[in-house]
Amino acid sequence: MAEMEEPRFLKDPEIRIRPFVQGDAEAVGTLVRDVFERDMEAQLVHDLRRCKAMVLELVAEDAAGELVGHIAFSRMTGCQVGHPLQISCLAxxxxxxxxxxxxxxxxLIQSGLDQLQGLGEDVVTVLGxxxxxxxxxxxxxxxxxxQGPYSGKVYMAVAFTREAQLENACQVTYATPFQALG
Ligand SMILES: CC(C)(COP(=O)(O)OP(=O)(O)OC[C@H]1O[C@@H](n2cnc3c(N)ncnc32)[C@H](O)[C@@H]1OP(=O)(O)O)[C@@H](O)C(=O)NCCC(=O)NCCS
Incomplete structure (x- = not known):
């Protein structure tokens, strides 16, 4: 996949946004653990990867090659409508x-959304x-x-296709590793 840059947002033009590769796994684990000051999110990333629920994973790298950012999008399932919508979750x-x-x-967010749109994803949800x-x-x-386990103003979605503008609500389910978060 091609390297991406988001000059619209980046204050440091030497930051590169690029796809995750397996060799990044340890550095991503360390980064996510440091950022959240606990293991839970790093374990979630590891488990999403392990159960093949990742739809897209990107990293941000500085000029020295150090990882300074990471984002994960994982598959959501269970939409009970006539269209087989592709739904993913940013987290x-x-x-x-x-x-x-x-x-x-x-x-990271904008690159991820642009790529997912290009891949034919219908909708992306986020809690934040x-x-x-x-x-x-x-x-x-x-x-x-x-409709899933979350609601209110902090539960949001962005749609890329007409099909994603559902007439009727549908139920969605997060990938299994999210269940460990309680
Ligand atoms: C949240 C996070 C990913 C944002 O990335 P960032 O590179 O620091 O933020 P950006 O430079 O892209 O954007 C800065 C803007 O985001 C806002 N922002 C950053 N974190 C925020 C938060 N937790 N809540 C609300 N707004 C936030 C800032 O106020 C700023 O707003 P402005 O542009 O209106 O001044 C980053 O701060 C982070 O890793 N935080 C800890 C982990 C976390 O909370 N992740 C999100 C939940 S999964």
């Missing part, structure tokens, strides 16, 4: 503490701060059509 997204507020999270995610097109009204 988690991690930016190294000393590199936060420099546009790296935004670059509305003031951050709405800038990427995420919308809590649309998410009401994709």
């Amino acid at each position: 988690p997204v991690s930016v190294a503490k000393q590199r936060q507020m420099q546009g790296i999270g935004a670059a 701060a509305p003031e951050y995610y709405t800038r990427f097109g995420f919308d809590s009204e649309l998410a009401k059509k994709y």
